[in-house]
Amino acid sequence: MTQDLTPKYTVPGIEREAAGRLIGVLRTRLHALNDLHLTLKHVHWNVVGPHFIAVHEMVDPQVDSVREMADDVAERIGALGGVAQGTPGALVAERHWDDYSIGRADAIAHLAALDLVYTGVIEGVREAIKVAGELDPATEDLLIGQLRDLEKFQWFVRAHLENSGGNLATAGAHSETEAAERGADLG
Numbered sequence: 001m002t003q004d005l006t007p008k009y010t011v012p013g014i015e016r017e018a019a020g021r022l023i024g025v026l027r028t029r030l031h032a033l034n035d036l037h038l039t040l041k042h043v044h045w046n047v048v049g050p051h052f053i054a055v056h057e058m059v060d061p062q063v064d065s066v067r068e069m070a071d072d073v074a075e076r077i078g079a080l081g082g083v084a085q086g087t088p089g090a091l092v093a094e095r096h097w098d099d100y101s102i103g104r105a106d107a108i109a110h111l112a113a114l115d116l117v118y119t120g121v122i123e124g125v126r127e128a129i130k131v132a133g134e135l136d137p138a139t140e141d142l143l144i145g146q147l148r149d150l151e152k153f154q155w156f157v158r159a160h161l162e163n164s165g166g167n168l169a170t171a172g173a174h175s176e177t178e179a180a181e182r183g184a185d186l187g
Helices: 016-046 052-079 088-094 107-135 137-159 176-186
Strands: none
Touching: 016 052, 016 088, 016 107, 016 137, 052 107, 052 137, 107 137, 107 176
C-alpha cells in the first residue's frame, strides 16, 4: 500500500505534489541515515583485533555526523510539511536493504563490510539528489553536502582496505559477509 505523502502545506515556491515526492525521497534517506548511525555504533561496540583502537575511535565521529545528517533530513521533511517517521518500526517496515550481518569481528572485517554499507547509502543519496535537483535546490543542496561527508567517511574506511597498488580488498564482493571475509584475510 502506497502512502500519500502530499502535505497540506509546504514551503513557498514548491507545489504540494512536488513536496510529497521530496518527502518520500527524504524519508528513505532518513531511514538510511538512522540505520547507518546504528550500524556504525554496532561496529564501534563489536570491533576487535590489532586495529581495534584506530577503528573504534574513527567510527564515533562518523556516528555523530550521521546523526546530525538524520536530524537535518528530518527537519527538512518537517519544513516541507511532512512527518519525519523516525521510529524503528517505520525504518524496518520501509527499508529495502537487509540488516547489518556482522557481529563481533576483526576491525578490518568490519571495515570491509562497512565499505559495502557506505556504497549502498551513497548510491541512495545520489539517486535522491537526481530527484531533488528536478524539484528543489534547497533539498538538493542539503543532500549534496551530506554526500561529500559520506564519501569522505567511505574513503577513511577504504584506506584500511587498499593496497599500495590501489586495489581494494572488497572489489567484487556482493555481500557484507563476503566483504568481511576478504577483509579478515588482510587482518
